[in-house]
Amino acid sequence: MRKEELAMQFDLLSRLLKVNRDNPFKVRTYEFAARVIRSNLPSGQLTSDDIAGISSIKGIGKAVKEKSLEFLECGKINKTSELKNMMPAAIYLLAFHDLIDPEVISFIWKDMGLEEPSEIVDFLVTRKENLKLSQDRLSKIESLLLEIQT
Structure with missing residues (x-):
């Protein structure tokens, strides 16, 4: 495992927590962890x-160290898998690919109750300008979401 792979796992974990509207302190902890990993760990295999x-760096605690070791040993972080299993596939894909702000994804899922890919695409198409989505980004989202429908 390389440092960028680990950092990406913490980026994903923070996005999934944001989508799930989890504790903002946890979200910031994992965002911080991703930055620290990118800037402090050596290149090459970890x-x-x-x-x-990294646990000696201020702001990096036991949870980050344990999740990092878990990823090193198992190739995944269980909390990420738990969060993935709690959300519809389309919502997870949007968070995973980081094509839309996590707060928007959360609004789509938790407030609007949209889970089906076609519903989400329709929602985004009608609000394209408000969300400042380029046509290119909207096309990527559409092909990604409609792919899971087939």
């Missing part, structure tokens, strides 16, 4: 010693 070293 070891458990590399990960142990």
Whole structure:
């Protein structure tokens, strides 16, 4: 595992927590962890010693260290899998691909109750300008979401 792979896992975890409207302190912790990993860990394959070293950095606590070791050993972070299983596939894909702000994804799912890909695409198309979505980005979202319908 390389540092960018680990950092991307914490980016994803923070987005999923935002979509789920979890504790904002947790969200910021994992965003911070991704930045620290990118800027402080060595290039190349990471070891458990590399990960142990980041826990000495202020703001990096036990949870980040444990999740990093879990990813190193298992290739996944269980919390990410739990969050994925709690949300509809279309919502997870939007968060995973980081094509829309997580707060917008949360609004679509939690407030509007939209879960079906076609409903989400229709919602985004009608609000394209308000959400400042380029046609290119909207096309990417549409092809991504409609792909899971087939």
